[in-house]
Amino acid sequence: MKYTIAVIPGDGIGPEVINQAKKALDAVAEAYDHIFLYKEALMGACAIEEKGDPLPEETIEICKNADAVLFGAIGDLKYDNNPAAKIRPEQGLLRLRQELGLFCNVRPVKVYDKLIKNSPFKKEIISGTDIVIFRELTSGIYFGQKELSEDGQTAFDTCTYSVEEISRVAHLAFKAAQGRRKKVTLIDKANVLITSRLWRKTVTEIAKEYKDVSLDFLYVNNAAVQMLLNPKAFDVILTTNLFGDIISDEASVFSGSVGLLASSSIGEKNALFEPIHGSYPEAKGKDIANPLASILSVAMLLEHLGLLEEADAVERAVEKSLDLGITTEDIKGKNQYFASTSKVGHFIADYITHQDDSNMNFTNIHMGQSTII
Ligand code: IPM
Ligand code: MN
Numbered sequence: 001m002k003y004t005i006a007v008i009p010g011d012g013i014g015p016e017v018i019n020q021a022k023k024a025l026d027a028v029a030e031a032y033d034h035i036f037l038y039k040e041a042l043m044g045a046c047a048i049e050e051k052g053d054p055l056p057e058e059t060i061e062i063c064k065n066a067d068a069v070l071f072g073a074i075g076d077l078k079y080d081n082n083p084a085a086k087i088r089p090e091q092g093l094l095r096l097r098q099e100l101g102l103f104c105n106v107r108p109v110k111v112y113d114k115l116i117k118n119s120p121f122k123k124e125i126i127s128g129t130d131i132v133i134f135r136e137l138t139s140g141i142y143f144g145q146k147e148l149s150e151d152g153q154t155a156f157d158t159c160t161y162s163v164e165e166i167s168r169v170a171h172l173a174f175k176a177a178q179g180r181r182k183k184v185t186l187i188d189k190a191n192v193l194i195t196s197r198l199w200r201k202t203v204t205e206i207a208k209e210y211k212d213v214s215l216d217f218l219y220v221n222n223a224a225v226q227m228l229l230n231p232k233a234f235d236v237i238l239t240t241n242l243f244g245d246i247i248s249d250e251a252s253v254f255s256g257s258v259g260l261l262a263s264s265s266i267g268e269k270n271a272l273f274e275p276i277h278g279s280y281p282e283a284k285g286k287d288i289a290n291p292l293a294s295i296l297s298v299a300m301l302l303e304h305l306g307l308l309e310e311a312d313a314v315e316r317a318v319e320k321s322l323d324l325g326i327t328t329e330d331i332k333g334k335n336q337y338f339a340s341t342s343k344v345g346h347f348i349a350d351y352i353t354h355q356d357d358s359n360m361n362f363t364n365i366h367m368g369q370s371t372i373i
Pocket of ligand 1: 090
């Protein structure tokens with residue numbers, strides 16, 4: 001089959017990790033006889049530099065016409081350190097989410113046995129943790145009315161949710177739970193926020209349509225603690241835009257590195273796939289960033305296109321790289337050896353193509369040469 005993929009490398013380490021993701025996709029194309037046609041587009045600080053706009057019109061068009069969007073990262077220290085900046089790279093991503101109607105953000109958090117030893121958690125606490133976070137992505141306090149008073153002394157951000165906005169993401173969370181351990185936890189702040197009370201009421205109604213799925217509730221402050229004490233107790237987490245941002249960063253610690261977490265953002269017509277890590281400007285151009293989150297985003301993209309076998313091949317290749325210790329510095333543990341971003345990408349692409357490591361040359365791998373004899 002032939003697919004058009006909009007590719008937005010973005011800023012910082014975005015272009016480097018996206019290059020590895022493309023290598024994985026190219027390997028899938030070769031092994032399974034597909035064609036992926038890449039349409040590159042600008043977003044973020046690089047788009048501000050080149051076009052004066054973090055989300056040029058052309059980028060929206062390219063994304064709307066693609067079968068899927070693959071995105072790297074955005075953000076630059078120049079803007080982070082300047083709170084007065086009027087145009088910010090992040091505005092590009094937020095607007096793209098809205099333009100494409102990407103209301104549901106899915107963030108799986110899995111613990112790889114091989115990496116448990118790197119974790120700050122005790123093995124018995126995190127081993128077997130397998131959570132998927134459903135974060136509402138196009139409403140709430142991120143997109144409500146906001147204002148700074150003329151004298152600069154007061155400001156407000158408003159949080160608004162409609163039943164419709166809550167329902168559409170809730171249904172996706174319940175459907176996902178049906179294919180998993182059949183449990184949804186709604187994270188909110190219903191003791192304080194009226195929007196949270198609307199979430200509880202709406203989600204409780206929806207739960208009646210999914211009799212095989214259990215539903216429970218946690219206040220976000222308590223959830224932040226329970227996740228650390230007993231992460232295995234969570235299956236599907238459903239939550240608002242802001243709480244989802246915070247909770248998913250917290251959950252990323254379980255996997256051993258934020259460089260491992262992929263995500264999808266789903267709308268009625270479009271879908272975007274991205275690593276959850278940021279642009280990590282300090283590592284830009286050094287070939288040291290972990291490309292696994294980007295490559296795992298490719299697996300989610302393939303799954304979304306219905307290419308399940310292909311998605312599985314990408315995931316197996318990632319697991320193989322972890323098993324063999326062909327990993328970047330952030331997850332090397334006590335190993336002396338670690339590989340560059342591009343070497344990890346190269347190994348994974350090779351493994352997808354050959355799906356076999358019996359003819360791999362391990363001396364070469366550790367010297368960073370070709371992985372195949
Ligand atoms: C994320 C990011 C974004 C968010 C930023 C870059 C606006 O942290 O995708 O989680 O807060 O949604
Ligand atoms: Mn975030």
